[in-house]
Amino acid sequence: METLTINASSVPRGIPSKSSSRSSTSRPQSNQFKMDEVDPSTSNQAQPVTTNSKATRCYRPKEWSPEVEEAFRVQQTGWRDIKEYMETYGEPERWHNDFVRCTRVKSNGYYTYWRPHRECDDKYLHTVKLFEYEKA
DSSP: OOOOOOOGGGSOOSSOOHHHHTTTOOOOGGGSOSGGGOOTTTSSSOOOOOOSOOEEEEEOOSSOOHHHHHHHHHHHTTOSSHHHHHHHHOSOEEOTTSOEEEEEOTTTOOEEEOOSSOOOOGGGGGGOOEEEEOOO
8 A cells, every 4th residue: 555645845835924924025104004195175074163153142942943953963963053064064955844954974074864854852852052142
């Protein structure tokens, strides 16, 4: 009976060893991370907002109204009120009934889409703040 023996060292390896694969790679450090070189004017993230208008009064609503609904939708995406949102992104898209249709999140610029009917149930009224400004 014949025995077949195979020597593992005689088989050529196409994959380099772990110790030599990374140390022999010479990449320029400046081109390693392309994501860090993004132009801020073309990114979808919101720039810091400094508003010139100061609120003279802040209060929490006791019952639902279209004004409360608008404030709820804008505040759920991180904005103080519709004025602050409009200073950054302009007028938001609206449904046929004048409810806000789409807003952008303040922290990252992602879009939030809203339904055409009421979203601020009575259980969320305590989270909404309404601001009044002095008349110019």
